[in-house]
Amino acid sequence: MKVVIIGAGHAAGQLITSLKMDETITGSITLIGDEPWLPYQRPPLSKQYLSGEMDVDQLYLKPKEFYKASKVNIRLGHHAQSIDRTAKTVTLDNGDKVAYDKLALTTGTRVRRLSIPGADLEGIHYIRTIDDTDNLRKQFAPGKAMTVVGGGYIGLEAAAAATKAGMKVTVLEMADRVMNRVVAPEVSTFFEALHRSQGVDIRTDIQVTGFTGEQTISAISCKDSPDIKSDLCVVGVGVIPNTELAETAGLKCDNGIVVDDHAQTEDPDIVAAGDCTAHPNGIYGSQIRLESVQNAVDQAKAAALSILDKPETYCAVPWFWSNQYDVKLQIVGLSEGYDQTVVRGKPENSAFSVFYLKGGTLIAVDAINSAREYMMGRKLITDHAKPDPTRIVDTTIPIKELV
Numbered sequence: 001m002k003v004v005i006i007g008a009g010h011a012a013g014q015l016i017t018s019l020k021m022d023e024t025i026t027g028s029i030t031l032i033g034d035e036p037w038l039p040y041q042r043p044p045l046s047k048q049y050l051s052g053e054m055d056v057d058q059l060y061l062k063p064k065e066f067y068k069a070s071k072v073n074i075r076l077g078h079h080a081q082s083i084d085r086t087a088k089t090v091t092l093d094n095g096d097k098v099a100y101d102k103l104a105l106t107t108g109t110r111v112r113r114l115s116i117p118g119a120d121l122e123g124i125h126y127i128r129t130i131d132d133t134d135n136l137r138k139q140f141a142p143g144k145a146m147t148v149v150g151g152g153y154i155g156l157e158a159a160a161a162a163t164k165a166g167m168k169v170t171v172l173e174m175a176d177r178v179m180n181r182v183v184a185p186e187v188s189t190f191f192e193a194l195h196r197s198q199g200v201d202i203r204t205d206i207q208v209t210g211f212t213g214e215q216t217i218s219a220i221s222c223k224d225s226p227d228i229k230s231d232l233c234v235v236g237v238g239v240i241p242n243t244e245l246a247e248t249a250g251l252k253c254d255n256g257i258v259v260d261d262h263a264q265t266e267d268p269d270i271v272a273a274g275d276c277t278a279h280p281n282g283i284y285g286s287q288i289r290l291e292s293v294q295n296a297v298d299q300a301k302a303a304a305l306s307i308l309d310k311p312e313t314y315c316a317v318p319w320f321w322s323n324q325y326d327v328k329l330q331i332v333g334l335s336e337g338y339d340q341t342v343v344r345g346k347p348e349n350s351a352f353s354v355f356y357l358k359g360g361t362l363i364a365v366d367a368i369n370s371a372r373e374y375m376m377g378r379k380l381i382t383d384h385a386k387p388d389p390t391r392i393v394d395t396t397i398p399i400k401e402l403v
Helices: 010-021 064-069 130-137 153-164 185-197 244-248 293-307 371-382 389-393
Strands: 002-006 028-033 072-076 080-084 089-092 097-099 102-105 109-111 124-126 145-149 168-172 201-203 208-212 219-222 225-229 232-235 239-241 270-272 277-281 286-288 319-324 327-333 340-346 351-358 361-368
Touching: 002 010, 002 097, 010 028, 010 293, 064 072, 080 244, 102 293, 124 130, 145 153, 153 168, 153 185, 153 232, 153 319, 185 201, 185 319, 185 327, 185 351, 185 361, 270 293, 327 371, 340 389, 351 371, 351 389, 361 371
Parallel strands: 002 028, 002 102, 028 072, 102 270, 124 232, 145 168, 145 232, 168 201
Antiparallel strands: 080 089, 089 097, 109 239, 208 219, 219 225, 277 286, 319 327, 327 361, 340 351, 351 361
C-alpha cells in the first residue's frame, strides 16, 4: 500500500508514527511538505523558541534518524499543486507525479495577513514557521519598541517574550479586551493586568489603519489615535485553513476539509487531520474546526486507523494552553454559547479557574496556574456534569468532589 501525506506539520508527524507502530502495514509512506523542515512543534515558536529557551532540534517531533529507519520518502520544500482522484496521483510544483493508494491531507493553516497601507514594509512579522520566528528573533534587542497587532494567544505570548528581552512593547487589540473570542472577561482582565505589571502598554478598542516608513516600518497609524512609533511589529490576527487543494480536487469543504468522526473525507481513499479539518464532535453535538496540538495528534491517530481499515471513532474534549511569563493558562472544552461563569479561587493570587456552564452543564474550564481544576474539568465535561455553582466557588471542597 502506498500512503502519501500532504503537509508536514504536527498531524503528519503523528500520522507517520501511528502507521509505523502498526506491524501490519506494508508498502511505502511519502511525506510532502512546503517547508524545508521535518514535522515540528509550532506552539513553542511564540514561546520558548522565540525567547531562546529552546533550540531548533528540540522542536522536531522525531529526529531525522526515525524517518530514515522507517523508510519514509521525504519530499520537503515542494508544494502539492493538484490531486487526481481518478488516477490517484498527486502532482507537485516541479511536475513530479506521486501515486497513492491512500492519501492523507494534513495541510494545516496559514496566517491571516493584513491588507492595509504599508503592510508590505520590512519589520512586520507573522509567526507561523521556524523561519518566521528566526527572522523576528534577529530583531530583538533591549530598548527597541515593538508593537503587537492582535491580543490573542500568539500576540500576547510574543509580547511576553519581547518584554523579557528588555523591549518596549505595545499591544493593540480591536475588541474591548484581549483574548476576546476564547476567554471570559475575568480571564481577560487578569492577563491585561499581568502584562501591564510587566510594563506592556495594552490598548483595546483600537483599529489599526496602516503602517508608515520608507522601507522599514517606523510607525503604526490608528483610527482616532496618534501614530505609534515602532521599530518592528508582530501581527497575530488569526489563521485560515488550507483547503484549496482539497476544494480543487472536489472534496467537500466548510471552514475546513469536511471529515467524519473517523477522519475520513467523502472519498474513501482520502483522510484528513489537524487544523485544516472540520469534524463532528460528539461531546458538543456540532461540527467544529480546532487549532490545537491535541486535535492534530488525536485526529491523526484516527486517520491512521482509517488508513489501516481499523476505524475508531474520534471524540475528545478539546484542550489548549498558553504560557505568558510565569503564568500557565490551560483551557479545556469550548466555552462558546455559555450562559454562566463561576470563578473558583482568587485572581489576585495568580491561581484561579473559570467554569463555563450552559443550561447548568459544564462545557469548559479556564485554569490559570490551577492544574487540578484543568484535569478534573476534562472528566466533568466528558461526563456532561452539572456541578452546583455554590460548590464550585467553595475552595474548601476538593475539586474531585464537585459532583
